[in-house]
Amino acid sequence: MKTGIFICHCGHNIKHTVDVKRLSEFFGKLPNVVVSQDYPFVCSEPGQDLISESIEKYGLDRVIVASCTPSLHGEMFKDVLRKKDLNPFLLRRVSIREHCSWVGDDIEENTEKAKRLILSGLYGVAHQVPLEEKMVEVNKTALVIGGGVSGLSAALFLSKMGMQVYLVEKEPQLGGVVREIRNVWPARTSGAKITGDMEKELRSRQNVEILTSSELTGFEGFFGNYEATLDTPAGERKIVIGGAVAAIGFAPFDPAIKPELQYGKDPRIVTTLDLERAGELALPENPRVAILHCIGSRDEQIGRPYCSRICCINALRVGEAIRERYADSYVESFYMDMRAHPRGAEEFFEDTQEKGVLFTRGNIGEIVPAPTGVLLKGEDTLLGETFEREFDLVVLSIGMSYPVDSQKLATLLKISLDKDRFFLEAHIKLRPFDTAVKGIFIAGSCSGPKDMEESINHGRASALKLYGLLNLGYAFVDPFISFVDPKRCSGCRMCEQACFSKAIKYDEEKKVVHVEEAACQGCGLCNATCPSSAISLRGYYDAILDDEISAFLEAI
């Protein structure tokens, strides 16, 4: 074995509190170490050259770089080995900066600790064998669940990028809720036109199969090779896909949950969505219309503590529409905070005020249907006065609730829900489309209320993520995967319980388990669980860890 050890000064970072010279001299005398050098910046170009030249000159088969934390330049040093045709897994990084020189000031103690850390690495790397990153084939096929603007956007993009797409929609028609909006703000066109255009384009494409009135009923397999079971009008269907985008949208809030709203008891009390669906309104030419914000939003009592993001704009749309249709109307909007945040919305708010919609910051205490009109009782929080006013129409600007199927789908896809039963993203800031399952993405309002533009963004952005994973037709998997020694396996199946990626398969005949390599994430839970030490994780054998610990404790 020919090991090369390169000890970095990191400028002053390491050199000032670790006697790097002494270390390089010490290790130079050890067996199996053919070169031991300290250098001001091993990460710099000349530093990397030093490693390359040594590999060539001494025929190194193991390399130790003792410097900063492995996560910093790990990939870079691996590349140095690759370029010299040395397997990158024969590199060992030892952190003598974060774990040593930055911790204490005592040169003697630090040097001793650094010595042990490197020694431990030396014993560890001796066990390492070349590992190959595993290439798995993936299906360039995608499943999009949900045919609203998010799903349509996702499907369109994936199809245009040349992928086979299955679009599954529960309803008989595509377009989701947007399709029902007569005048989408700020596009100023009908929702049906927007979704219709998308649908038309999608239907014109060869590589798209649209399955309406269909639902996902089963989901098995692993990244790149999932098998989905669909319940379609033509019967059950199984398809193989590389990954999926879930874009199942939201459920409009049902105001019947709050009986005090009197919704459903009086035809003069309607939701914003009812208004979209209704034909010509039966209203006098000088109608009195009240619009109530935050129905089913910002309401902890009914488990909807969040803001639904779209209802203030919907309220503005309704107010504007009525003022435009009925010149002599009286329109009053009751709000808590006017959330006109999207681009152009603040101006829309101002314009709507100018068009004559009155905005009253207030709470509605009571809604009393009366023969002459619906009586609203409440408090104007700006004036600090109570009021009672009668209206011919009360419009409830309803919020968004979690999609009805969220729990069902989450279970099938093995993804999580948040506290409000929307889908949970991997990271709220930077990975808003990712889930914990590789190849499964979420888009649009199913992860929380969003407006149309945001839903389109989500649909396309998540589809792009999926495309990025699948487009090559193959993917690399870390070589750190578990394998089973069938002679030792007792068939207790405890590992199967421990494995969250469902990579352990039990062979009923042989009564032993084996690891589905493509599914294994290399977490090591199975081998820690196995009572018979029958499972090992490549690159992290027990013997390696034992020797490293012993070396560190100077027990060797």
Add this chain to the structure above:
Amino acid sequence: MDEKETKVLVVGGGIGGITAALEIASCGINVTMVEESPSIGGRMIQLDKTFPTLDCSTCVLSPKMVEVALNQKIDLLSWAKVMAVKKEGRGFNATILKRSRYVDLKKCTACGVCSGGCPVVMKNEFNVGTGPRKAVYIPFPQAIPNKALIDKREERLCNMACMDACPVNTNVPGYLKHISEGRFADAYRLIRATNPFPSVCGRVCYAPCERVCNRGEIDEPLAIRDLKRFAVDNFDIATLDVPQVQRMGRKVAVVGAGPAGLACANDLALEGHDVTVYEALPEPGGMLRYAIPEYRLPKEELKGEIDYIRRLGVEILCGVDVGGEKTAAVIRDACDALFVATGAPKGLPLGVEGETLEGIVDGIRFLRGVNRGEHASPGDRVAVIGGGNTAVDCARTAKRLGSASVTVVYRRTREEMPAAGEEIEALLHEGIGIEFLAAPVRFRGDGGKVAEMECVRMELGEPDESGRRRPVPKAGSEFTIPVDSVITALGQAVETSFLESLGVALGRGGTVTIDTATGATNIEGVFAGGDVVTGPAYVIDAIAAGRKAARSIGFYLRGEAPAGDEERGTPQRLSEEQRGVLTGRIEHRPRMAMPEEPVDERVTDFREVGLGYQSADAMAEARRCIAGQVEGCIGCGECLRRCEAKAIDYSMRDELVEMYFDGIVVAPGFDLYDPTEKTEFGYGRLKGVITGMEFERLTSVTGPTGGDIVMNGKTPKRFYFIQCVGSRDRQSGARFCSRVCCMYTAKHACIVKDRIRDARIYISYIDVRTYGKGYEEFYKSTQENGAMYIRGIPGEVTQGENGLLVRVEDMLSGELHEIEVDVVVLATGVRPRAGTGEMCEMMSLERDEYGFISTSVVEPSRTSVDGIFVCGMASGPRDVPDTVASGGEAASRCMEYVKESASS
């Protein structure tokens, strides 16, 4: 699609651009990312935390930044700018300006040593001006690329001849810059980096720098030496840190504790070697201690500097006569290297009849006696023979010892006097006469003691080998001067017989022969420098010789070949062109004289003559330095000298490159509204009124206070946050809502509550717009934590007796409040990034009335130009998750576009 050929340009390296670039690269497409600032990360990396999870912004974003740096598909051009874009076919030809960093990215290791030495302090953009940075700097610790750059804005105005003239290459412009801006301790440290005797050189250096100072060509040279003394006066050397260095385990012996020996010891100790200095006299310092009179160099000052060298671990053994019982060979055998710096301690004889009479003493011995405290009185009438600094020192010393009449006798004229001009001035000023063109020919005694000196008149003949005209005696011009004592100061000689046992080669007059590049003698491991090599010379030359030898000894001990002399240029005078520029730019201002003790008083004792500058005067004088008057890097070269990786390259130039791209994503991001014009809030006028971003930097661990909420040295307790500053406000030209301020204010309130438990927090708002996932809940908990939300924007912020007074009408209660607070934080809205307009014009992109890039509603990243897509704040306010989504969307449209191009 031929993915190898396809290339996309992403303009802007904030979270929007980063997302787009990474997504496109993940599909195998090449991306060139152009970012105008030196690091990617945009605004998000400036944030302390992100709402609503209160994750550390750096921890969330920096892995993404590293991904950009490591992704082989992404070519990152930071500190670069797109200058022109021209559509060609479906793609674009772009001209990109790669601005020079003056730091080689391949060599720079981001160790930060360059910044440590840089004397130019500038506003830190990353901290929105709330803290300083250097002209050579790494933008922030997590910067990508994590490399330094030099903020160089204009060419230096002068040639810095001072540095080239100085034997130790003192960074004169650097320390003058420090002094001119009040950083006196930094000035001292910079001086000491190349000179272990600042207090000595600040007093007695012959200041070759001043002779060549380029300012001297305009009006008068800078008072460089006096300013050095000022820096010394304002620094207590007892507080100077002893750096911890790795011990090398090698022993070096130095013979002679003069400036050369001690400078060498100082440098070797800093390299980790064990140094022992042997000194024959009872105290270290050599000529500095025993030849320079107290009134020019107080002993305490010298002692301070020598004590520090001792603190570095140098052992100084005094009273050891090398060559006596302890031979040079014994010392040599006990060490790994030897440095000989015994100086030139012997006075030269006059060679005149009667020279051995009592009352005739050589100058060096005279001064040594006085400096040792032997208060011999030389008598009333004293003659000093010679024209050098020693002669002047002897004369002025004699005057202070009470001699009524002191006369200097010199054989040439004033022109030829080797003593420093200002020393001669001082001498005359103190009433000491000089008998020019005269030389003693014999002394006559009275009872063995000198009583008379017979001199002869001289006249100047042909120039001799030194270039000075040779004095020739005038026959018959003899005259007699009655004297009580005579001090001869005709020069000094070396004493090197003790080196014979080592076999060291000696030259003329017994001086040691060395390799001038390294200081090595003919014997391995034996080095020499200072007067013992050159014969009597200046202090600074001896220091330089000691340092040079130290460098060579370092190489020798490491077994490396000596690198030879450090490059030192020749002092350059101003060119005609420079003079032209300077005449227009530099106001004529004479040199500020350093005050001195009045003559009548100072000649009565040995008090120091020079009094030193007052701070204001020193700063004013230092400001005269031409080099320091440029903006940004002054080109002093401190970084160049310190960089071990040799990454600094002043010769770099900006570069224009042409590239073809198949598609473009622009993500130039945003700026924050400058609230200065909203005078009612007093921003920029009232202390304690800051912007949200300034508050962000204040709370960040990478900020100027390391994350402690401290203002003017105190922890504020009462906070007032004002929302919608520059948003929803026609007056400031922005009717739009900025979308992020409600949440970032709630976040700020949470941070305050977390760090300052008893803080009182008020938040003024119009509508609380907490619309995103988890935002409403965050707002609620902020309220529950005690932040008081007041509906209504304050009319005025004024200075009260115990803080700032905020006048606000609570629209819910209708009451008028006057609230006293310590800090007012303005939640400023967003604006398109400066330069967005210029970029859009160049790319023919349409913009809306506020300058945001116009887009389509159903295709949110589509701009008015096919093939150019926009994401992030550039097309309107967005928070981080929305920007990430829009980055993905823009990337997807761009992918679609380039795919179509490839298939058509």
